Amino acid sequence: MIKVLVACRAGVGSSLMLKIKLNEVIAENDYPITVEHSSLDELEGFDGPIVVTLSDVAAELKDRGIRKEIVGINNILDKNEIKNKIQIALKNIE
Amino acid sequence: MIEKILKRELIQLNVEAMDWSEGIKKAAYPLEKNGYITKNYINAILDSVNKYGPYFVITPHVALSHAPSSTGAIKLAMGLCILKNPLKFNSKDNDPVKYIFTLSSPDSSSHLDAMKDLVVLLSDSKFYKELDNAKTVDEVLRIIGGRKYDKSISSM
Numbered sequence: 167m168i169k170v171l172v173a174c175r176a177g178v179g180s181s182l183m184l185k186i187k188l189n190e191v192i193a194e195n196d197y198p199i200t201v202e203h204s205s206l207d208e209l210e211g212f213d214g215p216i217v218v219t220l221s222d223v224a225a226e227l228k229d230r231g232i233r234k235e236i237v238g239i240n241n242i243l244d245k246n247e248i249k250n251k252i253q254i255a256l257k258n259i260e
Numbered sequence: 261m262i263e264k265i266l267k268r269e270l271i272q273l274n275v276e277a278m279d280w281s282e283g284i285k286k287a288a289y290p291l292e293k294n295g296y297i298t299k300n301y302i303n304a305i306l307d308s309v310n311k312y313g314p315y316f317v318i319t320p321h322v323a324l325s326h327a328p329s330s331t332g333a334i335k336l337a338m339g340l341c342i343l344k345n346p347l348k349f350n351s352k353d354n355d356p357v358k359y360i361f362t363l364s365s366p367d368s369s370s371h372l373d374a375m376k377d378l379v380v381l382l383s384d385s386k387f388y389k390e391l392d393n394a395k396t397v398d399e400v401l402r403i404i405g406g407r408k409y410d411k412s413i414s415s416m
Binding site for chain 1: 308312313314315316318319320324326327328329352353354363365368371372375376378379382383
């Protein structure tokens with residue numbers, strides 16, 4: 167199983183909703199993914215290859231040079247967007 | 261679950277605001293007045309947006325206004341503020357914002373069920389149409405309370 171971290175600024179709101187939607191996408195597509203969830207502060211302790219977050223946070227993480235596959239989501243309720251971007255991320259870490 | 265924390269006194273319709281910061285303040289005010297959050301919590305939200313941008317504009321026209329629990333979230337609650345005129349939050353993809361949900365969660369788990377319900381609501385295009393047609397807080401309460409929430413979401 168591939169570990170994915172869903173993170174947002176505070177770790178209480180947006181990332182939780184994103185986690186719910188991501189889990190729906192994973193279930194519908196049988197992706198071999200387990201999802202963890204936290205605030206950005208806990209990013210350093212995460213040992214999986216993929217981080218999913220909101221697009222503005224993703225841009226900042228990329229600027230910071232975080233060595234993970236960073237996925238930025240614009241509309242966290244859009245399952246098509248999540249699916250397309252997760253597919254790309256899974257390819258990129260192969 | 262969401263109908264238990266989205267209380268009558270925390271719902272506002274037809275709210276006028278000049279800009280995003282006034283929108284956030286007006287949306288959060290009933291939560292402060294009723295003791296769910298401190299004034300500092302509102303300042304923390306404004307500071308975060310100034311520092312990081314509109315990170316809680318999560319889907320078109322919807323802001324989930326919140327800050328870390330430690331900044332002044334006293335009791336679990338959610339407010340809903342429907343703006344008369346949608347506001348620019350400088351969100352590239354999801355502007356303009358018409359619906360501001362203000363979340364107060366004193367810890368990282370007590371709001372899980374309410375957030376699941378919120379996902380159900382916000383994923384339903386009919387929900388927005390119904391809100392736009394609502395003229396009173398009672399109607400909004402009926403729209404939110406009268407819904408079937410999918411208890412089968414076992415994603416947490």
